[in-house]
Amino acid sequence: MSSESDKVLGWIDESRGELARLSDEIWRLAEVGLKEFMSAKLQEEFLAGQGFAVTSGVAGMPTAFVASWGCGRPVLAFLGEYDALPRLSQDAVPERRPLVAGAPGHGCGHNLLGMAAVAAAAALKAGLEAAGLSGTVRYYGCPAEETAGGKVYMVKHGLFEDVDAALTWHPGALNAVGMKSCLATNNVKFVFHGRTAHAAGDPHHGRSALDGVELMNVGANYLREHIIEKARLHYVITDGGGEPNVVPARAEVWYYLRAPEREQVEEIYAWLLDIAEGAALMTGTRVEVDLLGGLHNIMPNKTLAALAHAKMVEVGPNAYDEAELEFGRRIQAGLPAGQREAGLRAMRMPAEMFAQVIHAGVMPFSEDETPFPASTDVGDVSWVCPTVSMGAATGPLGQPGHSWQVVAAAGSGIGHKGMLLAAKVMALTGLELALRPEVVAAAKEEWAKRREGRPYRSPLPEGVDSPKEQL
Ligand SMILES: [Zn+2]
Known part of the structure; x- marks a missing residue:
């Protein structure tokens, strides 16, 4: 590995305690879409402390912000989220126990999502700075992914116009990078x-x-x-x-x-x-x-996805101790019979892996573009600049989406490990893009070819520039 990548990975390893603390704080706050005031502020303050210039309240949303460092090409955007879901409050334990009955909880793991992207941006900055390399590193604090789709407004406000590549991930059950789209x-x-x-x-x-x-x-x-x-x-x-x-x-x-x-x-x-x-x-x-x-649906980008997959293989999956495996087994034991297997089959997971408690491998690279039966505002970003999204295991296999089980794992050590893995993969992918302009050019060429004849039109009604509260 190069000295730049040592620097990037070193920054993440040295900062792991602080990253987990911030993730847990956002997890405890569990603020819903457009009300993520404290969560956004925690990230803004952290990135300002790392030398990023922060612009708060962008795109007509008080909880949206952009933190930027460096200058020149490439312009790399790390996308983060921090909104919670209503009524899913849950302690970090493997049985149903709300922290505050009826309150929101991080049922999609966005506390981890946001902090891994923050970490990737800060780690890449440290790597570029140490090597004296040029490039612009940005973190986009994107509110209300679950409701209003904050990124669609950020796109409409032109915040991605000069971006060369956008990188993001989603917490889940698998370590995987592929070409899958969404609805x-x-x-x-x-x-x-x-x-x-x-x-x-x-x-x-x-x-x-x-x-x-x-x-x-x-x-x-x-x-x-x-x-x-x-x-x-x-x-x-x-x-x-x-x-x-x-x-x-x-x-x-x-x-x-x-x-x-x-x-x-x-x-x-x-x-x-x-x-x-x-x-x-x-x-x-x-x-x-x-x-x-x-x-919009996600427009996949093979150049970026293949690069990120190689980086994920390089970083390698996490290992879990007995307490973490026991946590996972107890979550799995509470699921209705057959649900775990059906979920794993739907993810096209080989049957021999069904016995695993937490995914401890990296899925092979797949060019399958079949959409996931879900939607995300990352889709709109992918139509205005080449974008890659990846998955990292942050909970046991079979955990249902948008559930108290996700909240529990997202506040545990299992969640922290997945967050650090995602941060490392995104940061190393960004570093490679900064070191090899020809890869950025290839990603952009592929993106332009895919979008040919299909210009981006905002799905928002004309004149609508900021979202309404929906919850
Ligand atoms: Zn989500």
């Missing part, structure tokens, strides 16, 4: 407005907004037969009126619509808008459409 999505509320009346006395004077919602949902459920198999349509009724003897004047239904490609989302969305209009027409009500946001 593009629209997040939209339909508010029906009718006219109230006494439901027994003079219902003929009323126009039920709830009827509008129900008929829209019936229409949407019939739509399902005529959409592509990989599309997803899900809704919840967020306002169904007050009480049965009052014809509801207002009702609201919240939809997520997903598909492998952005164009497919837009096509199905146009049909859904017609269905909403039709339901309003049938019920004599009026419908207001509130498009809360939309996301």
